[in-house]
Amino acid sequence: xxxxxxxxxxxxxxxxxxxxLRMVPEHRAFGSPFGLEEPQWVPDKECPRCxxxxxxxxxxxxxxxxxRCGKCFCDxxxxxxxxxxxxxxxxxxxxxxxxxxxxxxxxxxxxxQLKLLLSGATFLVTFGNSEKPDTMVCRxxxxxxxxxxxxxxxxxxxxxxIAAVQILTEGFPPGEKDMHTxxxxxxxxxxxxxxxxxxxxxxxxxxxxxxxxxxxxxxTAGEDANGSRRxxxxxxxxxxxxxxLLYESRDQ
Numbered sequence: 001x002x003x004x005x006x007x008x009x010x011x012x013x014x015x016x017x018x019x020x021l022r023m024v025p026e027h028r029a030f031g032s033p034f035g036l037e038e039p040q041w042v043p044d045k046e047c048p049r050c051x052x053x054x055x056x057x058x059x060x061x062x063x064x065x066x067x068r069c070g071k072c073f074c075d076x077x078x079x080x081x082x083x084x085x086x087x088x089x090x091x092x093x094x095x096x097x098x099x100x101x102x103x104x105x106x107x108x109x110x111x112x113q114l115k116l117l118l119s120g121a122t123f124l125v126t127f128g129n130s131e132k133p134d135t136m137v138c139r140x141x142x143x144x145x146x147x148x149x150x151x152x153x154x155x156x157x158x159x160x161x162i163a164a165v166q167i168l169t170e171g172f173p174p175g176e177k178d179m180h181t182x183x184x185x186x187x188x189x190x191x192x193x194x195x196x197x198x199x200x201x202x203x204x205x206x207x208x209x210x211x212x213x214x215x216x217x218x219x220t221a222g223e224d225a226n227g228s229r230r231x232x233x234x235x236x237x238x239x240x241x242x243x244x245l246l247y248e249s250r251d252q
Contacts, residue, residue, distance in 0.1 A: 004156045014090070019067040021090040025143070032144040033159045034245045038084045047072035052096065068099035085110045088243075109245065113238035118142065121235035122228050123201075123219040125149060138219060138235070140242075147204075163214060165243040167236060168201040173231030199236040 011026035019038060026029045042051070047063060049056050051071045057063045065071070065076045067089070073096050080100040081092040085107070095103060120139025126132075136151035140159075147157040201220040208215045221232035 018208070019065075019087075019089070020093050022088045023090055024088050029139040030143055030145065034086060034144060034242065035088065036068075036248075038087055039068065041065045041070045042072050044072070050074040050077055054078035064094055066096040066099050067081075067093040068095050068103065069094065083107060106245070108237075109241050113241050114144075116231075116235050117242060120148075120231040122222065123232055124222050125151070126218040126220070127155075128216055133218075133220065135222070155218065157204065157206055157208075159246065161208070162204055162246070163207065164205040165240065166203040166205075167199055167240050168203070168220075169198060170200050176245075199233050199240075202236050202239060 003199075011030075012023050013026045015022050015024055017038060018041070042065070044063065047057075050063070050073050052073050053076065055061055055074045055076075057074070058073075061074055063072045064075060066073060066078055067087070068084060078096045079093055080095055080097065082095050082100045082103045083089070083092045084095065084103050086103075115142035120137045122135065122137050124133035125136045125138070126134075134153070136153045137150045138147060138149050140146070141148055145159055148157060149155040149157070199221075201218065204217045204219075205214050206217070207213075220238070221229050221236065223229060
């Protein structure tokens, strides 16, 4: 990829919307696949009362629009200002209680999981039906649109073309089989938490430009003593979270 094309992918601009300032991609086609579009606000004439507590709006009780869902609320029901990174707002914006809770949960993805995905991890990578895996570093591109795999060769997987994710885990009590958690887009199931279960690998199914049918890619965390196994496991869990956000973005 040329530096000029890379610069176009990462270029951003500051825009002002009725909801606040947003730092958005200069070219919409290069926006993050995890992003959400701003909602249409419910027209003032269609919401004479708070859509949460049913308080009637008047001169003293003003109406406010939640920046995430676009519905009308009184100040009591829409008083929180919370970061909304999936819509690229520069500053925290007003949200209703329900949306604020969701945005708080998503903050963990941007504060923790996204950083893991960007930094990358080392895996044994198997393409299609190949029997010989390659050692490669897998990471998310800076504009969050591509999975980049670097080793003896270089590959890119466009995130929006991922159709399904399968998390492979091990470490269950004796007598129980290793769990294979399958996430089809659309659709999602959580990675097992608690106990001794841990993620050991991931299978991605995606469509590639110019290639008929679905392509499969398998990532397996290698065994070593220098900590890269732990980093790979954390990366897999972060990628599963990213897959769920991707589904939500498509379902918007």
